[in-house]
Amino acid sequence: MQPRLSPKLLQIVFDNVYNGIYIVDSRGVTIAVNRTFEEMSGLTHAELAGRSLYDMVGEGKTFSGSASLLVIKHKKPVTATYSTSTGRKLLVKGRPVFDANDEIEYIINTIWDLTVVQYSHQIDADTARAHLLSEEDLVTCSEQMMAVIDLSLRVAATDSTLLLSGESGVGKSLLARTIHRASQRKQQPLIQINCAAIPENLIEAELFGYEGGAFTGANSKGKAGLLEIAQGGTVFLDEISELPFHLQSKLLGVLQDKQFFRVGGRQLQQVDVRLIAASNKDLASLVAEGRFREDLYYRLNVVPIHLPPLRERRDDIPALIEYFTDKYNRKHNSYKKFSNNLVQQLVTMPWKGNIRELENHIERSIVTTPGDLITQDNAMIPGLTQELPDSMTLKQLLAEHEKKILLKAREKFGTTRRIAVALGISQASAARKLKNLREETYS
Ligand SMILES: Nc1ncnc2c1ncn2[C@@H]1O[C@H](COP(=O)(O)OP(=O)(O)OP(=O)(O)O)[C@@H](O)[C@H]1O
Ligand SMILES: [Mg+2]
The missing domain is CATH 1.10.8.60 (Helicase, Ruva Protein; domain 3)
Structure with a gap:
């Protein structure tokens, strides 16, 4: 079949797509990388071409390497994230290309840059810092999870509210972090709040902040809540089913009008945050039982993302x-x-x-x-x-x-x-x- 694009045009497209591209053969030897990949990884085509990933793993330069090696081993597509030695975070989708005998001929890796700025030093309160999400990587080669990640990458760029559901331990928190990193808000903080972990009488002040003298024992100058600290970034509300009923309506207000009052406050606070909520309980049935507000449920459930259990x-x-x-x-x-x-x-x-x-x-x-x-x-x-x-x-x-x-x-x-x-x-x-x-x- 005649190629419809000339090699010259193909090369231009290859170098100018948004994603990094990295191609290896069945032995893990680098065939080609595009310019975007060179920029993301800090490694050049000249350094990589003709070299085997197996050797580079030995030298500790794994980056997309392991994804390719997993593809070779399992003969299946793999999605994984990596932290490079230069402090960058990359998401790699590795796909095998098979020859006529069903043997792997090449692995095409498509790469997203998930690097965020280190914002923890800009945030002064210890409690707030403790709510920043920590570092971990993900790997998957199941069709179900790869579909979940593809959907997540597509919606990451939008400002839609997301609702992550799935049993405990399926990776909801990890996915929330990945979505934030793939979004345009990645240079702003990602703040995680576990609604089940904060005592009911403290959660309002913690989330929305308070004014001086709002209650006994409070800081006399008042304090910003986590929503304000997340300004411009993402708030991840984990175990949202445990948010007390009266705060559910206050949260609804934030989603609708992007504003709220601190506890004891008279001045409306404006916030621009993207909300990702998660629950391992079935919110729809909690709504049916009258234990979760229906209006909030519909507002949260704009883009539902279900993570299937490992089994x-x-x-x-x-x-x-x-x-x-x-x-x-x-x-x-x-x-x-x-x-x-x-x-x-x-x-x-x-x-x-x-x-x-x-x-x-x-x-x-x-x-x-x-x-x-x-x-x-x-x-x-x-x-x-x-x-x-x-x-x-x-x-x-x-x-x-x-x-x-x-x-x-x-x-x-x-x-x-x-x-x-x-x-x-x-x-x-x-x-x-x-x-x-x-x-x-x-x-
Ligand atoms: N695809 C994955 N690859 C690698 N590690 C993963 C993956 N999914 C989850 N993990 C790890 O498994 C552990 C549990 O994941 P996580 O905390 O995101 O689950 P969760 O759904 O938020 O659970 P819970 O409902 O209890 O909060 C974490 O240590 C996480 O890093
Ligand atoms: Mg979690």
Whole structure:
């Protein structure tokens, strides 16, 4: 097929798109980077061309490297964020390009710059500083989460109010931070307020501030609230369902008119903030029960973003294991690795506490397992309790455990095909295992 653009024009487009572009081949060798990428990363084409990412990882220059390496390993698209050694934060979307034999030929990485200014020093009150969000990175290769991130990047640029929903530990706070960093407000503060963590009698003053003499024990000069401190930036209201009813209407006022009174104040305060709210409870049913204001709910629910629980996006688990293993190996100065069998097994666990539980589990395994290879035999497997029956061999214990998992899977997924997909085994092996189970039950 004839290209419709001349190579010269293509090069101009390549260098002038908003995103950084970084292309490697199937061995992780850099083929091309565009000018935007050079500006974002501070690395030049000349420094990178022909060099293998595997070598650069060794030198600690990973940036988009790990995304490409994850794509090569899992043969799937990956989205991840990175902090570079020069203090920048980049979001990388890596996509594989396959050849006629279904082998990876290239990986095309598209990069967004999520770097923010360090505003913590501009904010003087300690309480306010404590509400600034901390640093962490994300990685995902499940279609569901990549769709969530794509939607988030699209709406980040707008000023729409967002409502993030999902179980505890699915990554709502992390996503809120990413959205702020991808928005035009990124040079202004991002202030996080957990409505469940602040006592009910303090939350109004904390959020809206107060005037001198507003109540006993208050600072005589008055104090700005977190909404004022976030001026120009983003406010992330976590566990919004716990915001007391009377403050729900005050918040509605802020959303509608961008103004409010401090506690005890007579002068309207003007604020320009973008609101991101999150809840792990179903706000719609709280509205139905009369425990959450309907008008506020509709005002918040302009763009709903739902983060699925980890058990519904098990594709993410191997990549997350790799990411957290790397993170905690660095932290604890170790070189541990999870065996492939154990990774397969962790993929099937229920992970009720979602990514937080997986992360804690990995750190614990890294700290407590002797030796460098963490296997089914030496790792603490969640769900398999500490009390071991005396008279069972490891083989019997694992068989027992497998039986429980199979029964659960049969109940949940029904067909051997779906069970096989969920448990990461072949359909033949799922069918055989279930057959054995039936024979055992009826014998
Ligand atoms: N995709 C991801 N990649 C890497 N780490 C992640 C990812 N998602 C979540 N995490 C990590 O998992 C932990 C839990 O995430 P987070 O605090 O954002 O969850 P949450 O939904 O806000 O939970 P809660 O409802 O309890 O506040 C954090 O340490 C976060 O950094
Ligand atoms: Mg949270």
